Amino acid sequence: MTLLNVTDISSAACCAPLEREPLGADEAVALANTMKALADPTRLRLLSIVAASADGEACVCDLIEPVGLSQPTVSHHLKILTNAGFLTRSKRGTWAYYRLVPGALGRVGDVLGA
Amino acid sequence: MTLLNVTDISSAACCAPLEREPLGADEAVALANTMKALADPTRLRLLSIVAASADGEACVCDLIEPVGLSQPTVSHHLKILTNAGFLTRSKRGTWAYYRLVPGALGRVGDVLGA
DNA sequence: CAGATCTATCGAAGGCTGTCAATATCGAAT
DNA sequence: ATTCGATATTGACAGCCTTCGATAGATCTG
Structure with a gap:
């Protein structure tokens, strides 16, 4: 299964701020995989919509219309974000x-030297 | 010329923190393009190597051996990083x-809610 | 159980990306 | 002027990503 290297959960907590010291090859791959999960307009919108939702959570059905894509595509993006450690899924x-994973986005921000 | 939507200079300063309010479609595309420039292991390493270099700058010849790729490929990545607003180029x-653009990485970090 | 609804997976199509070898470009030095 | 060295550009190719329609799985309702 290729699929955007799905399975890099929590690689966000990988390393020192980018500007501190040269990244090793492995660290670079891990961080790049995390960034790839964020490097898509639809996924960024999904994250922001979930974050802004009442109770901090949203179901797939709430997300389809706002982003204007098919249901399978939305599920696909949600899976990528979940595997990257940015979202959690709970079925009811x-x-x-x-739901957003608290601090996950922030850790990526820290690595970028915010 | 397709090439990773080269020409999104300084789109990093696009918007409020991701978790604040839903991203508009246009904002999302702009931010995603910025993130795409960072979503590659080689480019992340190039940034960190330049940052750690003496005098804060490095020439192409200094970067080829550390990343282990061909000279055209390194130039290609440097161009993407420059067009995305993370590097400046000066020929002597x-x-x-x-050289790193001061604050460019940090602004992306801010958007991620660091 | 049957039907309806919500979500995930599968398979396929099209476009984009990273990489290289070859070549062009530009500046320096002989 | 010619040659040499450092970068950038071009053209091509393999692989990956986004997207969709079709389908399967799971759960509630009647």
Whole structure:
């Protein structure tokens, strides 16, 4: 399964700020994989919509219309974000609710030297 | 010329922190383009090597061996980083020196809610 | 159980990306 | 002027990504 190297969970907590010292090859790959999860307009919108949702969570059905893509595509993006450690999934009934992982985005921000 | 939507200079200063409010479609595309420039292991290493270099700058010839790729490929990545607003290029003689744009990485970090 | 609904997976199509070898460009030095 | 050295550009190729329609799985309702 190729699929954007899905399975880099929490690689966000990989290393010192970028400007401190040269990244090793492995660290660079790990950080790049994390950034790839964020390097898509739809996924960025999904994250921001989930973050702004009441109770801090949203089901797939809430996300399809705002981003204007098919349901399979939305599920696909949510899976990538979840595997990258930015979202958690919890199923209640037939609905799947997605929620931000606290601090996950912030850790990436820290590495960029904010 | 497709080439990674080269020409999104300084789109890093695009918007409020991701978790504040839903990203508009245009903002999302701009931010994603900026993130795409960072979503590659080689480019991340190039940034960190330049940052750690004496005098804060490095020429292409200094970067080829550390990343282990061909000279055209290194030039290609440097161009993407420059067009994305993370590096500046200054030519002295036959050498091209690259330098970090102060604050560029930090602004991206801020958007991620660091 | 049957039907309806919500979500995930599969398979395919098209476009984009990273990489290289070859070549062009530009400046320096003989 | 010619040659040499450092970068950038071009052209090509393999692999990956986004997207969709079709389908399967799971859960509630009647």
